[in-house]
Amino acid sequence: MTSLRVSVTDRCNLRCEYCMPEAEYTWLPREDILDFDEITRLVRLFVRLGVRRVRLTGGEPLLRRDLPTLVRMLARIDGLDDLAMTTNGVLLAEHVEALRAAGLHRVTVSLDTLDRAKFTQLTRADELIRVRQGLAAAAETFPGFKIDTVLVRGINDEEVEPLLHEARALGAELRFIEYMDVGGATRWTYDQVIARDDILAILRQRGPVVALDGRGWAPAERFALANGQTFGIIASTTTPFCRTCDRSRVTADGLWYLCLYAPAGHDLRGALRAGVSDDELAARLRTTWEARADRSAEERASASDRRPLVPLNSLRRNPHLEMHTRGG
Secondary structure: OOEEEEEOOOOOOOOOOOOOOOOOOOOOOHHHOOOHHHHHHHHHHHHHOOOOEEEEEOOOHHHOOOHHHHHHHHHOOOOOOEEEEEEOOOOHHHHHHHHHHHOOOEEEEEOOOOOHHHHHHHHOOOOHHHHHHHHHHHHHHOOOOEEEEEEEOOOOOOOHHHHHHHHHHHOOEEEEEEOOOOOOOOOOOHHHEOOHHHHHHHHHOOOOEEEOOOOOOOOOEEEEEOOOOEEEEEOOOOOOOHHHOOEEEEOOOOEEEOOOOOOOOEEOHHHHHOOOOHHHHHHHHHHHHHOOOOOHHHHHHOOOOOOOOOOHHHHHHOHHHOHHHHOO
16 A cells, blocks of 8 residues: 545536536535545555555645645655646646645646647536646646546547647656546446557557556556657556555545445544544554455456446435546
């Protein structure tokens, strides 16, 4: 257990087709959202147990008021080697300097298309200009940052090379992510997935693609093009990596998920607010993790009839089943 994703909000300012396509959502009660002291206490305990990398997520994390304050609190934790954030980039330009000054080490920006009309269709918001401003700010403030692209057949599968060119111009490393079937509001189907092998086949039509060693515990396989540019592929859908997964995630209201596909999480908020001691809570975390046997992505990959993970009506009754609530 060396990697932890911490969601700071379930809200988002985009409505991407592959994540939050519905017009209305059931939001987490505000009184249940962890405050900064509670988040910091939890992260400190996770670091005590071996976590070395923490990533702030959402929803869209920059919608959380005073986020640099939380970054500053987390950056002071002894033993935390890497503090990162994933954002859709809409608000990044106006916050990037404050985040860097507060102690954020790295940033990843989501970018699925370079076409403004397609971006608006995909996200239901005409915000590509602000996202590109955020990308430019990230290039200046966090050199070598990462860009995440979810490929969906029939939407952006013709932009593999243009997106790589954009990443190269920004000095960023692009990571292609297979469309995942978490949640169900997306009406996911396997036919929409642009698989790892498909991506490599597209690029090999233009020249050699070399696999790089040293993946370790990281979710992305890394490759290099003939011009030296590197990129990654996260193939959770077709090539799961359950046996080397070292990460878990805490939702904005304090549920701890050992697996992105897990049907239920472990309530940490209740323990925090009931006055459980650090030692007792750390012991619970350790015992729970050591008993972990999740291999849900592998089980999904081997299913003969693969459909969305959760029916839409179930999602409306339980917002914790949604990707945007679990922190992606």
